[in-house]
Amino acid sequence: xxxxxxxxxxxxxxxxxxxxxxxxxxxxxxxxxxxxxxxxxxxxxxxxxxxxxxxxxxxxxxxxxxxxxxxxxxxxxxxxxxxxxxxxxxxxxxxxxxxxxxxxx
Amino acid sequence: xxxxxxxxxxxxxxxxxxxxxxxxxxxxxxxxxxxxxxxxxxxxxxxxxxxxxxxxxxxxxxxxxxxxxxxxxxxxxxxxxxxxxxxxxxxxxxxxxxxxxxxxxxxxxxxxxxxxxxxxxxxxxxxxxxxxxxxxxxxxxxxxxxxxxxxxxxxxxxxxxxxxxxxxxxxxxxxxxxxxxxxxxxxxxxxxxxxxxxx
Numbered sequence: 001x002x003x004x005x006x007x008x009x010x011x012x013x014x015x016x017x018x019x020x021x022x023x024x025x026x027x028x029x030x031x032x033x034x035x036x037x038x039x040x041x042x043x044x045x046x047x048x049x050x051x052x053x054x055x056x057x058x059x060x061x062x063x064x065x066x067x068x069x070x071x072x073x074x075x076x077x078x079x080x081x082x083x084x085x086x087x088x089x090x091x092x093x094x095x096x097x098x099x100x101x102x103x104x105x
Numbered sequence: 106x107x108x109x110x111x112x113x114x115x116x117x118x119x120x121x122x123x124x125x126x127x128x129x130x131x132x133x134x135x136x137x138x139x140x141x142x143x144x145x146x147x148x149x150x151x152x153x154x155x156x157x158x159x160x161x162x163x164x165x166x167x168x169x170x171x172x173x174x175x176x177x178x179x180x181x182x183x184x185x186x187x188x189x190x191x192x193x194x195x196x197x198x199x200x201x202x203x204x205x206x207x208x209x210x211x212x213x214x215x216x217x218x219x220x221x222x223x224x225x226x227x228x229x230x231x232x233x234x235x236x237x238x239x240x241x242x243x244x245x246x247x248x249x250x251x252x253x254x255x256x257x258x259x260x261x262x263x264x265x266x267x268x269x270x271x272x273x274x275x276x277x278x279x280x281x282x283x284x285x286x287x288x289x290x291x292x293x294x295x296x297x298x299x300x301x302x303x304x
Contacts, residue, residue, distance in 0.1 A: 007117055013144050015124040017151035018158075023180045025162030040297045041290065044262040045164040046192035047253035048289045049157075051266035053185065053246045056282050059274060071243070078244045079251065088248045095244035100237035 067103065074099035122221035126214060127155055127184065157286050161188040175207055182210035184217075189249045193256075261296070265289045 061071050078095030085091065161183050190209050254263070266289055273285035 004117075008120075009144060010147055011117070011121050011124055013148045014121070014127075014151045017148045018125055018127045018155045019181055021152060021155040021158040022162060022183050023177065024159055025165075026176065026180050037294065037297055041164055041293060044257070044293055045160060045290065046188075047250070047257050047262040048266040048269075048293070049160070049286060050189060050246055050250045050253050051263050052270050052282070052285045052289065053189075054243070054250055055267070055270035055274070055285070057243045057246060059281060071240075074240060075243065075247055078247050082248050082251050088245075088252070091248050092241060092244040095247075096238065096241045099240035099244075103237040 070099055070102040073102065116222075116225075118225035119218060119222040122218045123214075125151075126182065126217060127151075157283050158183055158188075160286050160290055161185075165191070175203065179206055179210050182214050184213065186245070187213045189245070193249055193252045262293070265292050265296075268292075 058071065062068050063072070074095050077098055078091050081094050082088070082091035162180060165183065165188070187210050190213070191206055194205065194209070250263075266285070269285040269289035269292065270281070273281045273288055277284040
């Protein structure tokens with residue numbers, strides 16, 4: 001197998017593995033969707049996962065150096081602007097722009 | 106961009122973005138390829154890294170109706186970002202729901218393919234100072250937590266999430282994401298059982 005063929009195989013294998021995780025629930029729980037536990041999970045999972053994702057992206061930040069300070073500052077600015085304006089795009093762009101400016105200074 | 110460092114042609118990054126369509130896994134593969142890991146290991150690691158998507162699918166069972174092939178595509182495109190968006194919007198009109206979900210999924214998918222391609226093409230030729238751009242993801246998730254709070258107005262899911270992430274950080278640092286999602290969903294189910302018993 002040459003290099004390109006190997007990479008194509010890798011892509012195929014990864015596609016199948018990823019797709020498997022995404023299609024499984026729809027295949028196995030088909031028709032059981034009105035179960036009350038399922039409804040409860042469906043309602044509360046999104047806020048939980050969003051919060052976990054925030055912890056996840058922040059977990060490798062070292063809060064004792066400058067990057068930590070910039071991160072805290074940019075997150076606070078993002079939150080403030082979002083509560084004030086309520087426009088997701090404005091909040092995300094302002095926060096990111098501030099962070100990029102601070103780290104590149 | 107990382108893909109270029111291994112010396113593969115740019116269109117392989119495009120192919121991968123289109124078919125695999127999973128950021129973390131695509132990131133990981135660069136390391137695995139450089140280390141010369143076999144296909145079986147690649148399959149298992151990809152599956153494990155993406156297994157959090159099983160929970161995303163579970164919580165979308167009610168929202169994604171019987172739409173045939175479209176539904177298969179929606180399932181295929183249920184990434185972190187797509188999941189965040191489809192659970193944040195609140196379509197009032199049921200007939201438009203399918204269209205909106207489809208549009209979000211397809212747009213996210215095309216942004217991903219385009220940006221991976223651009224990244225791969227310009228990767229070696231010249232460099233823009235993109236340092237700090239990864240903060241977009243942090244800002245996106247922070248904003249989405251606020252949006253979720255506006256919708257739910259209950260502390261419980263947020264408390265469970267923070268508790269689970271802290272535990273998971275200590276217990277399984279590398280697999281923290283999957284660990285904390287599994288833990289928090291378990292806690293949620295336990296809480297639901299207790300609640301039903303009281304009623």
